[in-house]
Amino acid sequence: MSALTLDHVTKLFDDDGDEIVAVDDVSIDIADGEFLVLVGPSGCGKSTTLRMIAGLESISRGEIRLGGTVINDKPPADRDIAMVFQSYALYPHMTVRENMRFGLEESTDMADDDIERTVTDTAEMLGISSMLGRKPKELSGGQQQRVALGRAIVRDPEVFLMDEPLSNLDAKLRAEMRTELQRLQEDLDTTTVYVTHDQTEAMTMGDKIAILNDGRLQQVATPLEAYHEPANRFVAGFIGEPSMNFFEMEVQGDRLVGEEFSYPVSESTLENVGDAERVTLGVRPEDVRLVGEKTDEHDFQTTVDVVEPMGRENNVYLAFTADSEATFVASVDGMRSVEAGQPAIARIPEEAIHLFDGDTGVTLQNRSLEDLEQTEPRI
Amino acid sequence: MATDAPAAPAEPSDDQADPTETRESDRGLGDQLRDVGPGRVALYAVLLALGAFYLAPLESGLLTAFKTQEAFFSTTPFAPPPIDGTTVAPWLSAFDTLSGGLVNSFILVVPATLISALLGSLAAYGLTNIDWRGQLVVLLLFVAGVFIPYQAVLVPLTRFWTMVGLNDLLAFWEPLASRADLVALIITHAAYGIPICTVLFRSFYSTIDGEMLEAARLDGASAATIYRRIILPLSGPIFAVTLIYQFTQIWNDLLFALVLLSSPENQVVTIALNKLKGSMVQQYNLQMAGAFIAALPTLLVYVLFGEQFAEGVAGET
Numbered sequence: 001m002s003a004l005t006l007d008h009v010t011k012l013f014d015d016d017g018d019e020i021v022a023v024d025d026v027s028i029d030i031a032d033g034e035f036l037v038l039v040g041p042s043g044c045g046k047s048t049t050l051r052m053i054a055g056l057e058s059i060s061r062g063e064i065r066l067g068g069t070v071i072n073d074k075p076p077a078d079r080d081i082a083m084v085f086q087s088y089a090l091y092p093h094m095t096v097r098e099n100m101r102f103g104l105e106e107s108t109d110m111a112d113d114d115i116e117r118t119v120t121d122t123a124e125m126l127g128i129s130s131m132l133g134r135k136p137k138e139l140s141g142g143q144q145q146r147v148a149l150g151r152a153i154v155r156d157p158e159v160f161l162m163d164e165p166l167s168n169l170d171a172k173l174r175a176e177m178r179t180e181l182q183r184l185q186e187d188l189d190t191t192t193v194y195v196t197h198d199q200t201e202a203m204t205m206g207d208k209i210a211i212l213n214d215g216r217l218q219q220v221a222t223p224l225e226a227y228h229e230p231a232n233r234f235v236a237g238f239i240g241e242p243s244m245n246f247f248e249m250e251v252q253g254d255r256l257v258g259e260e261f262s263y264p265v266s267e268s269t270l271e272n273v274g275d276a277e278r279v280t281l282g283v284r285p286e287d288v289r290l291v292g293e294k295t296d297e298h299d300f301q302t303t304v305d306v307v308e309p310m311g312r313e314n315n316v317y318l319a320f321t322a323d324s325e326a327t328f329v330a331s332v333d334g335m336r337s338v339e340a341g342q343p344a345i346a347r348i349p350e351e352a353i354h355l356f357d358g359d360t361g362v363t364l365q366n367r368s369l370e371d372l373e374q375t376e377p378r379i
Numbered sequence: 380m381a382t383d384a385p386a387a388p389a390e391p392s393d394d395q396a397d398p399t400e401t402r403e404s405d406r407g408l409g410d411q412l413r414d415v416g417p418g419r420v421a422l423y424a425v426l427l428a429l430g431a432f433y434l435a436p437l438e439s440g441l442l443t444a445f446k447t448q449e450a451f452f453s454t455t456p457f458a459p460p461p462i463d464g465t466t467v468a469p470w471l472s473a474f475d476t477l478s479g480g481l482v483n484s485f486i487l488v489v490p491a492t493l494i495s496a497l498l499g500s501l502a503a504y505g506l507t508n509i510d511w512r513g514q515l516v517v518l519l520l521f522v523a524g525v526f527i528p529y530q531a532v533l534v535p536l537t538r539f540w541t542m543v544g545l546n547d548l549l550a551f552w553e554p555l556a557s558r559a560d561l562v563a564l565i566i567t568h569a570a571y572g573i574p575i576c577t578v579l580f581r582s583f584y585s586t587i588d589g590e591m592l593e594a595a596r597l598d599g600a601s602a603a604t605i606y607r608r609i610i611l612p613l614s615g616p617i618f619a620v621t622l623i624y625q626f627t628q629i630w631n632d633l634l635f636a637l638v639l640l641s642s643p644e645n646q647v648v649t650i651a652l653n654k655l656k657g658s659m660v661q662q663y664n665l666q667m668a669g670a671f672i673a674a675l676p677t678l679l680v681y682v683l684f685g686e687q688f689a690e691g692v693a694g695e696t
Contacts, residue, residue, distance in 0.1 A: 102608070106600045107598060
């Protein structure tokens with residue numbers, strides 16, 4: 001097992017003379033045995049990054065090191081890396097057994113008996129022993145997924161690379177496989193880089209997540225850090241479902257003034273804002289409370305626009321005025337009855353707000369974590 | 380040759396059938412028959428007439444081959460042979476004349492077909508599934524090669540083989556040296572077939588999942604291993620297409636054979652067929668039997684690989 005380091009890695013594509021920067025100066029350290037999730041919207045360069053680690057794309061600038069050795073110029077076969085593809089990429093003319101044997105036959109000198117034993121053991125671990133004689137076409141999507149995993153696991157590589165391996169599964173199976181993958185990775189203790197566009201997968205699976213946007217690394221952090229202490233507005237908006245509410249505000253004295261409302265802020269917040277004239281105020285839906293009457297200066301009169309009942313909670317879309325187009329979301333308890341059209345008083349507590357620079361999007365202030373410690377004790 | 384003539388025109392006409400009428404298929408046959416419109420009747424009449432038109436020469440040829448010379452003169456060509464005028468003698472006689480040519484044709488066609496298909500497959504793999512600089516130019520050369528007409532290369536081709544002097548090169552082994560013409564023809568046909576085979580294989584290989592080949596690379600397989608263990612086993616249907624195509628092309632070729640084969644013992648069946656042409660009296664029964672015997676192998680190849688051929692044409696991987 002080894003640590004994997006991306007050191008100022010850049011990938012340029014040539015498009016008829018124009019250079020397109022797909023991955024821009026990305027540096028990430030992945031510790032031995034760590035599960036890193038690379039997450040970002042489509043086209044953000046996460047798959048390209050993964051393919052550079054695999055050796056399927058060349059590296060334009062920077063270095064990738066595995067266990068201290070630079071692997072930039074090593075062909076894929078010599079990197080001791082196994083990859084699970086989104087399409088599973090199983091060999092259709094081979095049985096499950098042959099699919100899993102292939103890598104060992106091609107990359108090792110293992111004796112036939114040893115290969116057979118490894119394949120059988122792995123198949124047992126994944127619960128696909130009974131399918132070893134079948135062709136991929138005869139298997140369901142979930143079973144094919146397991147074979148693709150098995151093919152990677154038998155190799156016992158230094159690093160697993162996974163390119164959106166769960167995106168072709170239905171929602172229920174995806175949730176199951178998510179847990180199973182995590183358990184597997186913990187048991188095997190193999191360094192893993194997992195690419196997804198699904199922020200739920202990123203939050204639930206990763207030891208650490210790396211958020212990419214437009215080829216640039218936004219933040220590398222634990223899932224909870226990325227959620228509660230985003231480095232910038234992009235991360236704040238990308239992580240979390242429903243997304244964080246954003247309001248464009250202007251700093252006027254000790255108030256933040258927006259189009260729809262003005263928000264008084266304390267001395268310490270003003271200090272964090274510093275010289276910025278325009279800021280973005282962000283607040284997570286679960287931090288917006290619906291209260292009975294206006295008692296605080298952070299309470300605002302709103303009208304309920306739409307209610308999305310999720311069962312456990314209601315996502316309530318609120319508008320400051322009845323005919324306003326712009327809404328923001330509050331997540332309230334599922335048992336609480338809220339109806340569209342009724343007036344509501346929304347409290348946006350100051351300790352829960354995030355502030356981002358209006359121009360650069362860089363975080364000026366994150367929510368207070370004292371509150372967090374009480375309500376969401378970490379293990 | 381004549382073998383694919385009857386099927387070809389019938390299919391397009393079928394496709395042109397009014398699409399609204401096909402909905403009737405979910406009702407009973409009786410119901411369908413009862414309200415068959417005049418349009419439908421006319422359509423079938425035209426189809427039948429077309430079928431008969433295209434099949435008539437084949438039928439006439441086949442029946443003529445079973446008639447004695449007298450019976451041939453006394454009956455119309457498409458009438459069945461009279462009882463006392465039925466004979467298989469033309470078949471035996473034609474086979475006797477053609478047998479040497481048939482053997483030579485097989486000696487020519489089998490290796491030439493296999494070589495062009497195999498090299499075409501390899502070239503297509505290199506041009507489709509492996510990335511390298513300048514491959515587009517090479518591909519264009521292959522595509523251009525498809526369009527070179529036989530007639531255009533006749534003179535350079537004969538000069539080339541004269542310069543090579545295959546007879547001398549093969550002199551070390553007498554049986555092969557006497558077959559030098561045939562060897563030259565095998566190589567010529569194999570080379571001439573490579574472009575079209577490459578293009579056919581390329582269209583098939585471009586549908587192969589790129590991630591699967593990348594997975595194989597990560598599994599430690601070299602380009603050669605990927606070809607041998609993954610591409611080749613998946614190429615069955617497209618091999619059927621190219622084998623049938625090349626087999627028919629080379630088997631039916633007369634031009635190259637006429638130009639390159641000099642000694643009578645190397646004659647292929649298309650040349651031998653000419654020997655059945657009488658100098659004074661035309662023996663049509665003999666000529667017809669000979670034509671059918673010469674065409675039979677290409678028909679057999681279609682029958683043998685038909686299913687895979689259909690898969691290959693449909694582009695299934």
